[in-house]
Amino acid sequence: MKKMLIISAIAALACSSVFAADGATIFKKCAVCHGQKAEKKYLNKVPVLTEIDAATRLADMKAYKDGSLNGGKGKVGMGGIMKGQMAPLSDADMAAVNDYISTLK
Structure with a gap:
């Protein structure tokens, strides 16, 4: 039984890494549109x-995805375009992109 649990745990970790x-x-x-960096x-x-x-960046991505952000300070009328760009992204995808952007200078 212990071996089965250990194997299951290892498999779960491997799968989560593959699909991260x-x-x-x-x-x-x-x-x-936003540039390489x-x-x-x-x-x-x-x-x-x-x-x-x-x-703020992550909140904006989520708001674009749900259609609640279209204008506002610095974001004039980009909601239609950005909603389409965000549509296929999961919350994990958006978080990963946000984290990546944070590494850029």
Whole structure:
């Protein structure tokens, strides 16, 4: 029984590592508009992503996904575009991208 539990635990850890979100890979799609190092102001409407604190950035991603963010300070009218970009991302994906952006300078 103990061997079975240990094997199950190891398998679960291996699977979680295999399926963990890779923020750098996911961000490649974002880089088209936001720049390779998240350094661009998209259409001069969206601030440089590395200048937004991580908590706000993640909250904005979730708000874009649920459609509740469309305008506001520094985010004029990007909701339609960003909702489509965020739609396929899970919460784990968004967190991974956010963490990756935090590493960029």
